Amino acid sequence: xxxxxxxxxxxxxxxxxxxxxxxxxxxxxxxxxxxxxxxxxxxxxxxxxxxxxxxxxxxxxxxxxxxxxxxxxxxxxxxxxxxxxxxxxxxxxxxxxxxxxxxxxxxxxxxxxxxxxxxxxxxxxxxxxxxxxxxxxxxxxxxxxxxxxxxxxxxxxxxxxxxxxxxxxxxxxxxxxxxxxxxxxxxxxxxxxxxxxxxxxxxxxxxxxxxxxxxxxxxxxxxxxxxxxxxxxxxxxxxxxxxxxxxxxxxxxxxxxxxxxxxxxxxxxxxxxxxxxxxxxxxxxxxxxxxxxxxxxxxxxxxxxxxxxxxxxxxxxxxxxxxxxxxxxxxxxxxxxxxxxxxxxxxxxxxxxxxxxxxxxxxxxxxxxxxxxxxxxxxxxxxxxxxxxxxxxxxxxxxxxxxxxxxxxxxxxxxxxxxxxxxxxxxxxxxxxxxxxxxxxxxxxxxxxxxxxxxxxxxxxxxxxxxxxxxxxxxxxxx
Amino acid sequence: xxxxxxxxxxxxxxxxxxxxxxxxxxxxxxxxxxxxxxxxxxxxxxxxxxxxxxxxxxxxxxxxxxxxxxxxxxxxxxxxxxxxxxxxxxxxxxxxxxxxxxxxxxxxxxxxxxxxxxxxxxxxxxxxxxxxxxxxxxxxxxxxxxxxxxxxxxxxxxxxxxxxxxxxxxxxxxxxxxxxxxxxxxxxxxxxxxxxxxxxxxxxxxxxxxxxxxxxxxxxxxxxxxxxxxxxxxxxxxxxxxxxxxxxxxxxxxxxxxxxxxxxxxxxxxxxxxxxxxxxxxxxxxxxxxxxxxxxxxxxxxxxxxxxxxxxxxxxxxxxxxxxxxxxxxxxxxxxxxxxxxxxxxxxxxxxxxxxxxxxxxxxxxxxxxxxxxxxxxxxxxxxxxxxxxxxxxxxxxxxxxxxxxxxxxxxxxxxxxxxxxxxxxxxxxxxxxxxxxxxxxxxxxxxxxx
Numbered sequence: 026x027x028x029x030x031x032x033x034x035x036x037x038x039x040x041x042x043x044x045x046x047x048x049x050x051x052x053x054x055x056x057x058x059x060x061x062x063x064x065x066x067x068x069x070x071x072x073x074x075x076x077x078x079x080x081x082x083x084x085x086x087x088x089x090x091x092x093x094x095x096x097x098x099x100x101x102x103x104x105x106x107x108x109x110x111x112x113x114x115x116x117x118x119x120x121x122x123x124x125x126x127x128x129x130x131x132x133x134x135x136x137x138x139x140x141x142x143x144x145x146x147x148x149x150x151x152x153x154x155x156x157x158x159x160x161x162x163x164x165x166x167x168x169x170x171x172x173x174x175x176x177x178x179x180x181x182x183x184x185x186x187x188x189x190x191x192x193x194x195x196x197x198x199x200x201x202x203x204x205x206x207x208x209x210x211x212x213x214x215x216x217x218x219x220x221x222x223x224x225x226x227x228x229x230x231x232x233x234x235x236x237x238x239x240x241x242x243x244x245x246x247x248x249x250x251x252x253x254x255x256x257x258x259x260x261x262x263x264x265x266x267x268x269x270x271x272x273x274x275x276x277x278x279x280x281x282x283x284x285x286x287x288x289x290x291x292x293x294x295x296x297x298x299x300x301x302x303x304x305x306x307x308x309x310x311x312x313x314x315x316x317x318x319x320x321x322x323x324x325x326x327x328x329x330x331x332x333x334x335x336x337x338x339x340x341x342x343x344x345x346x347x348x349x350x351x352x353x354x355x356x357x358x359x360x361x362x363x364x365x366x367x368x369x370x371x372x373x374x375x376x377x378x379x380x381x382x383x384x385x386x387x388x389x390x391x392x393x394x395x396x397x398x399x400x401x402x403x404x405x406x407x408x409x410x411x412x413x414x415x416x417x418x419x420x421x422x423x424x425x426x427x428x429x430x431x432x433x434x435x436x437x438x439x440x441x442x443x444x445x446x447x448x449x450x451x452x453x454x455x456x457x458x459x460x461x462x463x464x465x466x467x468x469x470x471x472x473x474x475x476x477x478x479x480x481x482x483x484x485x486x487x488x489x490x491x492x493x494x495x496x497x498x499x500x501x502x503x504x
Numbered sequence: 505x506x507x508x509x510x511x512x513x514x515x516x517x518x519x520x521x522x523x524x525x526x527x528x529x530x531x532x533x534x535x536x537x538x539x540x541x542x543x544x545x546x547x548x549x550x551x552x553x554x555x556x557x558x559x560x561x562x563x564x565x566x567x568x569x570x571x572x573x574x575x576x577x578x579x580x581x582x583x584x585x586x587x588x589x590x591x592x593x594x595x596x597x598x599x600x601x602x603x604x605x606x607x608x609x610x611x612x613x614x615x616x617x618x619x620x621x622x623x624x625x626x627x628x629x630x631x632x633x634x635x636x637x638x639x640x641x642x643x644x645x646x647x648x649x650x651x652x653x654x655x656x657x658x659x660x661x662x663x664x665x666x667x668x669x670x671x672x673x674x675x676x677x678x679x680x681x682x683x684x685x686x687x688x689x690x691x692x693x694x695x696x697x698x699x700x701x702x703x704x705x706x707x708x709x710x711x712x713x714x715x716x717x718x719x720x721x722x723x724x725x726x727x728x729x730x731x732x733x734x735x736x737x738x739x740x741x742x743x744x745x746x747x748x749x750x751x752x753x754x755x756x757x758x759x760x761x762x763x764x765x766x767x768x769x770x771x772x773x774x775x776x777x778x779x780x781x782x783x784x785x786x787x788x789x790x791x792x793x794x795x796x797x798x799x800x801x802x803x804x805x806x807x808x809x810x811x812x813x814x815x816x817x818x819x820x821x822x823x824x825x826x827x828x829x830x831x832x833x834x835x836x837x838x839x840x841x842x843x844x845x846x847x848x849x850x851x852x853x854x855x856x857x858x859x860x861x862x863x864x865x866x867x868x869x870x871x872x873x874x875x876x877x878x879x880x881x882x883x884x885x886x887x888x889x890x891x892x893x894x895x896x897x898x899x900x901x902x903x904x905x906x907x908x909x910x911x912x913x914x915x916x917x918x919x920x921x922x923x924x925x926x927x928x929x930x931x932x933x934x935x936x937x938x939x940x941x942x943x944x945x946x947x948x949x950x951x952x953x954x955x
Contacts, residue, residue, distance in 0.1 A: 180544060180548070194544075196529065196550060197529035197548070197550035198529055198548055199548050200548075201529075408537065
């Protein structure tokens with residue numbers, strides 16, 4: 026274990042957080058609010074990070090273990106310090122509540138313990154939404170994009186942070202790959218801000234809403250989420266962008282370099298779009314009785330489907346009151362999530378595709394035991410290793426959902442609440458059903474449950490392994 | 505530069521590591537996905553799986569927009585095919601590794617008809633390197649610059665050497681020979697020594713001198729060894745095959761010990777050397793073939809371990825000059841620490857060769873890199889630049905007024921056929937060739953040696 030290099034990278038992560046806090050600080054200055062919450066946090070971050078980050082260690086070799094540990098510890102530290110402004114400004118006086126809210130922000134979950142949002146300072150709310158934007162693409166990818174490229178082993182950091190069953194680079198250099206990803210992310214966010222401004226949304230709201238959409242987070246600055254704007258045009262814009270941010274970013278790169286064919290060929294993208302259209306159709310028919318106009322019905326169905334599928338978690342209607350069929354579809358979509366390599370959570374469509382195809386292969390194999398069957402994705406055969414890792418991922422995922430739902434059951438909420446709360450956290454969605462539905466929130470849970478759910482969010486965002494490795498005793502043994 | 509490397513074997517991996525260090529964009533093509541994963545885990549390269557001679561795979565690797573294609577798979581034919589295909593796709597420069605001696609005569613055909621920019625033959629270049637060492641047995645390693653007129657030699661200072669304890673200024677007045685100590689390796693650190701630097705026993709030093717003076721320097725420094733007349737070689741593979749051709753030309757007698765009958769036959773058919781079909785790791789066999797009396801002993805078998813052990817045995821027999829072939833680059837330091845000084849490695853020389861080509865490709869402004877050699881296990885680089893035009897703050901001013909970066913030294917100037925070991929008053933002018941020695945920076949162009 027290269028402690029010195031891990032420490033150095035963690036120092037850089039905290040330094041970046043301190044730098045990013047200058048943005049909400051500026052917002053606080055513009056709106057004439059107290060800047061002390063941010064100043065104090067920046068000071069604390071600098072004091073801790075500078076000694077670590079100032080000298081680059083001589084031995085900068087890192088292996089898979091260091092990569093996982095750095096990513097996992099980095100995300101915990103980010104959330105731990107990111108929570109300070111909420112506590113210092115007394116927006117969320119209790120530290121554990123603030124930690125839950127920050128984890129929910131960085132992991133782009135969007136689950137909130139706040140009941141009254143609108144009265145909070147604008148700077149604090151800006152930070153709350155900015156955490157979504159940072160967490161969406163990932164902090165370490167950001168570091169890779171800005172730091173001078175140092176050796177090839179940095180790919181281990183990206184591997185541990187970027188979601189999806191298969192992960193690779195777009196171009197030979199890690200740094201350039203990270204820059205391209207952040208570039209696409211940044212440009213798409215700007216386009217959404219402009220689109221929302223054209224829908225006559227106030228600039229502050231347009232910016233924070235775009236942050237939350239881009240990271241597929243779901244924090245809103247209104248108590249009633251997006252419904253509070255009562256702006257159908259903006260709802261369409263947000264829904265379409267939620268769809269866009271749920272697509273694998275590699276596809277945008279292919280469009281940029283003119284390889285449109287590869288985009289159409291992408292099985293994952295087609296499955297994602299098909300699932301979305303099917304779910305919208307069924308739910309629209311199922312809920313048609315509650316709408317007066319067809320347009321409203323389609324808009325509401327599309328918005329709710331894509332908010333769940335892209336694991337964002339905005340809401341325009343309280344789907345908790347919808348028929349059971351629609352709710353069941355939404356719960357299933359919660360588990361599926363969006364495409365790998367996007368900012369969304371969940372199991373990822375490509376993993377579902379692999380699992381589904383392995384299932385078919387298994388059946389074939391049962392029927393004709395000597396047949397050799399190959400699983401293909403995008404027309405190319407995938408290795409057994411990839412399909413095995415997808416199945417083992419599913420089994421760990423199910424185990425964790427079960428354990429976490431069991432743990433939070435001590436608070437006495439209904440089974441539906443506990444199960445969907447766990448799913449909403451581990452898949453980084455935000456709202457679940459019943460007590461944690463779009464109209465409710467997580468404030469009712471005990472501190473113990475909030476910590477469990479915070480961990481679930483981090484586990485879900487980093488795709489399980491980094492967190493487990495950080496807390497596994499095997500990692501910390503001498504050999 | 506965008507570079508596509510085909511083949512992720514030992515040479516491919518070494519090239520990837522060196523070229524990524526120099527900041528190039530590398531795409532690696534290999535049929536084995538686990539090799540790709542392994543290499544892309546350690547170096548910043550982009551992996552594409554597939555056969556490098558397949559057009560679709562080459563396209564996927566971005567060959568159309570690449571500046572250079574390097575084919576170093578284990579198969580000569582694939583390498584040649586791959587470069588031909590790459591050329592068709594529009595890559596500007598192609599390098600193929602071609603090792604089969606039977607194809608040697610095809611080289612010029614391949615260069616003209618298939619437009620190969622460069623063919624490399626690691627075994628041939630190692631054979632050449634060994635031959636150079638044999639010509640100057642006094643040094644552990646020797647490189648030639650300026651069309652053979654300037655030598656840079658590396659050797660270890662022993663305790664009884666007259667160099668011990670003397671400062672460089674003393675030596676210069678005492679010896680009255682044109683030479684320059686351009687780098688010193690002491691305790692794992694490399695230094696560019698100043699005039700008052702004292703040499704100690706155990707230092708490894710690099711000396712630049714004109715070709716006609718280097719032997720005089722070796723004599724004065726007390727490290728002179730008599731020219732080699734006969735050698736004992738263990739291992740009869742390709743390197744030996746190429747080396748024999750050079751040895752015959754240089755009229756050096758040789759005895760080759762090789763266990764494989766087929767290889768023995770091939771060698772005996774081709775060259776008039778003595779070929780012994782026996783086990784070269786057997787001490788009795790070695791002694792019988794005159795290990796103790798031979799001028800030089802070369803351990804060139806296919807296994808590193810065997811080479812290392814028989815070389816250590818030769819050392820106990822006080823053999824004059826021992827050259828060891830080691831393929832695994834990472835263990836070279838270890839072998840040096842047990843006293844095996846002259847180590848050659850095909851991978852290392854191939855990588856250095858390609859590196860030199862890549863550097864000279866990427867640099868044009870004002871000066872061209874004519875040659876690049878790595879000394880002291882790659883810790884020191886010696887570059888030969890030809891100054892094509894005047895450069896500000898560099899040409900036409902005395903060296904003492906030049907603001908050089910630390911870790912950089914101008915070791916030699918060739919001005920109109922005159923070799924100058926420079927002092928503070930010398931001047932570099934247009935058309936000169938200069939030797940630059942550097943310990944830290946990777947110099948891409950001549951301007952970088954200035955502050």
